[in-house]
Amino acid sequence: xxxxxxxxxxxxxxxxxxxxxxxxxxxxxxxxxxxxxxxxxxxxxxxxxxxxxxxxxxxxxxxxxxxxxxxxxxxxxxxxxxxxxxxxxxxxxxxxxxxxxxxxxxxxxxxxxxxxxxxxxxxxxxxxxxxxxxxxxxxxxxxxxxxxxxxxxxxxxxxxxxxxxxxxxxxxxxxxxxxxxxxxxxxxxxxxxxxxxxxxxxxxxxxxxxxxxxxxxxxxxxxxxxxxxxxxxxxxxxxxxxxxxxxx
Numbered sequence: 412x413x414x415x416x417x418x419x420x421x422x423x424x425x426x427x428x429x430x431x432x433x434x435x436x437x438x439x440x441x442x443x444x445x446x447x448x449x450x451x452x453x454x455x456x457x458x459x460x461x462x463x464x465x466x467x468x469x470x471x472x473x474x475x476x477x478x479x480x481x482x483x484x485x486x487x488x489x490x491x492x493x494x495x496x497x498x499x500x501x502x503x504x505x506x507x508x509x510x511x512x513x514x515x516x517x518x519x520x521x522x523x524x525x526x527x528x529x530x531x532x533x534x535x536x537x538x539x540x541x542x543x544x545x546x547x548x549x550x551x552x553x554x555x556x557x558x559x560x561x562x563x564x565x566x567x568x569x570x571x572x573x574x575x576x577x578x579x580x581x582x583x584x585x586x587x588x589x590x591x592x593x594x595x596x597x598x599x600x601x602x603x604x605x606x607x608x609x610x611x612x613x614x615x616x617x618x619x620x621x622x623x624x625x626x627x628x629x630x631x632x633x634x635x636x637x638x639x640x641x642x643x644x645x646x647x648x649x650x651x652x653x654x655x656x657x658x659x
Contacts, residue, residue, distance in 0.1 A: 420574050421650055427557075427609035428566035429607040429657050432509035436566075440516065443569050444469040447477055471519040475563035480536030485521035492548055496520050499555045507614050516565060520608060523547075531557040533564045535571065556608060563607045567600050576648035583641060595640040599651055601639065603628035606658040 425433040447468035467473060488496065504511035506625040516539065523532050523542035530553075541561040547554050570576075577595040585591045587603050593601070609626050612618035619625075637652045644652060 419650070420570060420647055421654060424570075427603065427651065427658075428513055428607055429510060429563055429610065430603075430654070434509075434513075436512040436516075439566075439569055439573075440469055441466075443572050446573060447474065449476060464537075470517050474538040475540070478536060478538050480534070480538075483521065483537050483540060483542065483621050484523060484525060484527075484532075485540075485542050486524050487646075488520055488522050488543070492522065492543070493520070495548060495551070495554055496543070496558065499551065499558050502551075502555060503559060503611075507611070513562060513566060516562070518562070518565065533560050533561045533568075535568050538568060538572075539565060541565065552619065555615075556611070559607060559611050560604050563604045564600055567603055570651075571596060574647045577643055577653065578645060581643040582640075584636060587629055587636075595643040595648065598633065598636050598640050599644075599648065599655065602630065602633040602652075602655045605633055606655060 419428070423435075424439055425431060425435050428434050428436065428439075444466050448465045451468065451473075468477075500514045504514050519540050521540065521542050523529060523544040526544035526546065530544050530547050532539065532544075541558065543554070543557060543561075547557040552635050576599060581595050583592045583594060586598065586600075587634055605626055608629065609623070612623055612626070634656060637656060641649060641652065
């Protein structure tokens with residue numbers, strides 16, 4: 412039996428999702444399902460269905476039961492919107508084949524409403540749920556970007572379920588976009604998304620005019636924030652920050 416160093420998630424997982432082609436998505440999903448199973452067992456949830464397989468805890472419905480988060484500002488997608496989401500996921504897997512396993516994470520997609528100016532949203536309070544505003548469906552490229560953006564967050568949320576990335580009671584920061592009140596782990600998430608979207612558009616070669624310049628500028632500003640949050644991160648959080656600094 413292979414022994415894994417659980418103290419070093421980047422080595423265990425072979426890097427970061429969407430940035431390292433050797434990232435072991437199935438290993439992370441299996442570990443998260445097992446951890447949720449243990450949590451549910453400890454909290455007495457499995458007494459209602461003792462025969463439930465461990466892997467079923469990876470589904471978004473089961474996760475919400477565990478999370479107990481606030482209600483989501485969402486309504487169901489239309490049939491046409493569901494079809495467009497499916498097409499976008501298939502395109503992502505085709506554009507960058509190593510991303511194919513990342514598109515298979517069980518996600519419940521819904522329409523963000525009211526959008527309040529946002530195009531898409533996700534939260535650790537709503538595990539494995541991605542909310543897409545009507546504006547996300549304006550073009551196929553826009554939808555693909557928003558889905559990629561939120562999938563990057565979802566995979567980082569999974570990592571956070573197993574390893575704490577920030578110290579207790581951390582300071583809050585303002586992102587380069589002007590969004591205030593963001594935790595150090597959310598700053599890591601912003602840098603991760605910027606790097607992932609850069610890779611997407613380099614591979615696809617279809618970035619809208621000016622998008623790559625804006626992404627590059629945003630990423631550089633986010634990278635500068637990493638030095639400010641270093642003392643707020645755990646050792647694992649700092650390891651992720653170092654990897655994000657090195658990402659092309």
